[in-house]
Structures are given as C-alpha cells and as structure tokens.
Amino acid sequence: MGIYAFYLNFQIAFSGEVEMQAKIEQLERQLLNERTQKELAQYEMESFKQYVAMNLPDRIEGQSYSVRNIASLVSPSDKQLLDKPKIEFNKMKELYLEKKFEDVNAQLPLFIDKYNDSAYILEAQFLLANSYFRVQKYERALAAIRFLVAQYPESEMTGLGLLLMGEILEKQERWDEAKEVYQSVDKNFKFPEIKKKAIERMGKLKV
Amino acid sequence: MLRFWIIFLFIYTVDIRVRAEAESVKVFQDPRECLEDLNYCLVKNYAYDRFYFLSGGDEVSLGFDAHIVRHIPGEFTLVKGKALLYTKTGLKVNTPYGRIVFEPETTALLTRKDKVNEITVLFGKARVNALGETDPIEVLPGYSNSISGVKNLKAQIEIPKPAPIELTLKEWAMLSWKNKSELTADINEFKSVHSEASQQLSILAREIAMREVESHQQRELAQQKARQDRDLHQRRAREKTEKRLLLLED
Numbered sequence: 001m002g003i004y005a006f007y008l009n010f011q012i013a014f015s016g017e018v019e020m021q022a023k024i025e026q027l028e029r030q031l032l033n034e035r036t037q038k039e040l041a042q043y044e045m046e047s048f049k050q051y052v053a054m055n056l057p058d059r060i061e062g063q064s065y066s067v068r069n070i071a072s073l074v075s076p077s078d079k080q081l082l083d084k085p086k087i088e089f090n091k092m093k094e095l096y097l098e099k100k101f102e103d104v105n106a107q108l109p110l111f112i113d114k115y116n117d118s119a120y121i122l123e124a125q126f127l128l129a130n131s132y133f134r135v136q137k138y139e140r141a142l143a144a145i146r147f148l149v150a151q152y153p154e155s156e157m158t159g160l161g162l163l164l165m166g167e168i169l170e171k172q173e174r175w176d177e178a179k180e181v182y183q184s185v186d187k188n189f190k191f192p193e194i195k196k197k198a199i200e201r202m203g204k205l206k207v
Numbered sequence: 208m209l210r211f212w213i214i215f216l217f218i219y220t221v222d223i224r225v226r227a228e229a230e231s232v233k234v235f236q237d238p239r240e241c242l243e244d245l246n247y248c249l250v251k252n253y254a255y256d257r258f259y260f261l262s263g264g265d266e267v268s269l270g271f272d273a274h275i276v277r278h279i280p281g282e283f284t285l286v287k288g289k290a291l292l293y294t295k296t297g298l299k300v301n302t303p304y305g306r307i308v309f310e311p312e313t314t315a316l317l318t319r320k321d322k323v324n325e326i327t328v329l330f331g332k333a334r335v336n337a338l339g340e341t342d343p344i345e346v347l348p349g350y351s352n353s354i355s356g357v358k359n360l361k362a363q364i365e366i367p368k369p370a371p372i373e374l375t376l377k378e379w380a381m382l383s384w385k386n387k388s389e390l391t392a393d394i395n396e397f398k399s400v401h402s403e404a405s406q407q408l409s410i411l412a413r414e415i416a417m418r419e420v421e422s423h424q425q426r427e428l429a430q431q432k433a434r435q436d437r438d439l440h441q442r443r444a445r446e447k448t449e450k451r452l453l454l455l456e457d
Binding site for chain 2: 029032033035036039040043046047049050053054
C-alpha cells in the first residue's frame with residue numbers, strides 16, 4: 001500500500017493536474033469577474049441615463065434641446081477656430097499680392113491640408129494654381145486646376161482655372177490641347193465673360 | 208505475499224486515481240473574500256441556491272444570479288436579481304431611480320428586474336426617495352411598491368399597494384435563512400399584517416369610491432341648480448317683456 005501511495009503521489013506531482021486545476025480556477029474567476037463587471041457597467045449606464053433625464057433642459061425657455069446640444073459642442077474657443085481659416089487665407093492673399101509666390105507655394109498647400117473642409121478651399125486651390133503659374137511650375141499649377149475641375153466643375157473659378165490651363169498649354173506649345181480646353185470652357189460654362197475670353201484665346205491660337 | 212502482488216498489479220493495471228475536482232466558484236466576491244470584513248464588497252451569486260451573508264447588523268440573502276454591492280456597512284446597491292434583507296440598525300439601498308431607506312428592525316424583499324426596482328416590506332418600514340420627488344413615499348408592512356425610470360423630470364413611482372401574497376410568500380420562503388418553525392411563525396404574523404393592509408386598502412378604495420359618488424352627486428346638484436337658475440332668469444325675462452308689451456298696448 002505504501003508503494004501504491006507513493007505511486008499516486010508521484011503521478012499527481014508530475015502529471016500537471018495541480019497546475020491545470022489552478023489555471024482553470026483562475027480562468028473561471030476571470031470570466032466571472034468580466035460578467036459581473038459587465039452587469040455593473042449596465043447598471044451604471046442606467047444610472048447615468050436617469051441623471052441625463054433629470055437634467056434635460058425642458059425648463060430653459062427659448063432654447064430647444066438640439067440648440068443646446070450644438071451649443072455645448074461649439075465652445076467659445078471653437079468659434080475662434082472657425083474664424084482661423086479666414087484669417088490664415090487672408091494672409092496668403094496678401095503674400096500673393098506682394099508677389100511673394102514662393103512663400104505662397106510653400107504655405108498654401110499646408111493650409112489646404114489643414115483646413116480641407118473649409119469654405120476657402122476652392123479659392124485657395126485657384127490661388128495656388130496662379131501662384132505656381134507665376135513661378136513657372138506648370139505641372140503643379142495643372143494639378144491644382146485638375147483638382148478644381150474634379151471637385152467644383154460648375155464654379156466660375158474652375159472656368160478661370162481652365163483659361164489658365166489653356167495659357168499653360170499654349171506656353172508649352174500644346175496647341176491642340178489648349179484649343180480643346182477653350183472649346184470646353186465655351187461649351188460648358190455659362191459665365192459670359194469667361195466664354196468671351198475663351199473664344200478670343202481660340203482665335204489667337206497658332207494651330 | 209502473492210496476494211499483495213496480485214492486488215498491486217490489479218491496481219496498477221486498472222489505474223485508479225483520485226481526481227480532485229476543480230472547486231468551481233459559486234459565489235463571486237470582489238475583492239476576494241471581502242465579506243469577511245466590512246469594506247467595499249461586490250457579491251454575485253452564481254449558485255442555484257440562495258446565498259446568505261451577515262454584514263454588521265444586516266442580514267442579506269441573495270437569490271440565484273443576484274448581484275449586490277456593499278459600499279460601506281449599511282449601504283448597498285442591488286445591481287440585479289432578488290434579495291431578502293433584514294436590518295437591525297437601518298439600511299440604505301441605492302437604485303438608479305432613487306434611494307430606499309429601511310428603518311431599524313425591517314425585513315423586506317427587494318427585486319431589480321427589467322429596469323424596475325420593486326420593494327415589499329414584510330416587517331418594519333421603508334421610505335422611497337424617488338429622483339425628482341421632494342417628499343419620500345413610505346412603504347408600510349404588507350405593502351409593496353415599484354420605482355422605475357425618470358419621465359418628466361421625476362422617477363416613476365406607484366402608489367403603495369398590498370403585496371401579492373402568493374408571490375411574496377414563495378420568494379420569501381426561497382430566500383429565507385430561518386428554520387421551518389421560525390419561518391412559519393413569521394409567515395403567520397405577516398399574513399395578519401397583510402390582511403390588515405388589504406383591509407386598509409379596501410377602506411381606502413371605499414373612501415375613494417364614496418368621494419367619487421359624493422362628487423358626482425354634488426355635480427348633479429350643481430347642474431340642477433344651474434338649470435333652475437337659468438329657468439328662473441328666462442321666466443323673469445319673459446315676464447319683463449310681457450309687461451313692456453302690455454305698456455305698449457296701453
């Protein structure tokens with residue numbers, strides 16, 4: 001019996017059962033912990049809902065909940081943020097008017113990247129195309145104009161951009177392509193001044 | 208000697224082993240074994256039986272799947288399930304919709320299910336401080352009440368009504384930690400309390416009905432008086448007109 005007892009102890013000690021048992025217990029406890037924490041989180045969520053319901057702004061006269069909701073998102077500091085693109089874009093314009101084209105070419109792409117959902121993007125791209133044109137970076141200017149065509153196909157600035165594109169193509173002696181661009185402007189844009197300019201340019205083309 | 212070797216060989220071949228079952232967790236406590244002291248303790252009963260514990264002057268019995276948190280001695284939050292509570296010195300139970308305060312020497316059944324907290328007072332008294340309400344609502348022995356989510360800036364709370372007797376006794380018997388004779392004595396006491404509550408309710412209902420009848424009668428009388436006044440007014444007006452006509456004829 002002594003040998004048998006020894007055998008049993010020997011087998012239990014080296015079979016890994018004890019470790020496995022401890023591991024199972026640990027995992028079981030971990031699982032139960034997660035379950036209870038989930039229940040607690042649901043309870044806290046319910047409590048939080050009651051807190052929100054108690055603080056609904058029904059009693060605030062002249063203010064609907066949606067208005068308050070938006071108001072809570074837009075803090076006074078955010079209002080300054082809303083004006084910031086305008087301020088920065090005006091600086092770019094000043095630089096352009098001062099003929100500091102290299103500065104504009106360096107800073108305007110950053111502005112476009114930073115405020116890519118602002119209302120000044122159309123104007124910024126047009127200004128960038130012109131600025132590149134002034135320093136004879138034609139390919140970059142063309143890329144900016146292509147952006148205008150893709151994103152704002154019916155805008156007046158896109159029409160002006162296409163006239164600029166025609167001018168670049170003329171400078172590159174790509175007469176046929178320039179003619180196509182002017183024809184396209186004449187055909188697709190409703191702005192009389194732009195149409196007139198396109199027809200004039202077509203007349204002067206060396207075909 | 209030969210017998211020993213036969214037995215040894217037999218056992219060796221059959222390979223009988225004593226397997227220690229991994230002791231499964233029936234009641235989860237976080238922190239581990241936290242019920243042994245009186246600090247913060249989360250208790251979840253996974254056992255298919257009630258789980259009873261003592262916490263200072265309070266006794267708590269949790270039903271299957273019930274989940275309670277003790278913040279400090281005498282202050283609990285019932286997260287889920289059913290619980291039978293007895294407090295010697297008074298107890299507070301938090302719910303998302305308000306707080307239930309139990310007076311000393313109170314025994315009560317608490318349930319939290321489907322975003323509704325129900326309370327049935329077996330002995331003693333409790334007050335429900337619902338969110339948005341300035342005055343607490345008392346729950347007397349034999350009565351039950353429920354509290355649920357906030358609507359129009361107030362937690363919804365019902366008028367206390369006599370506890371549903373069968374369901375209450377069933378749940379009480381399931382959760383009670385007392386022996387059979389003690390429980391039977393308690394139930395008999397509760398039955399008399401409950402019948403009193405039901406009678407009070409029927410008196411209250413009768414009073415409400417009487418008031419309703421009275422107000423109906425008063426309305427009838429008022430309408431009758433209004434009709435009489437109108438008729439009188441019209442008759443006087445007619446008489447006046449007739450007199451004027453007579454004067455004209457003269």
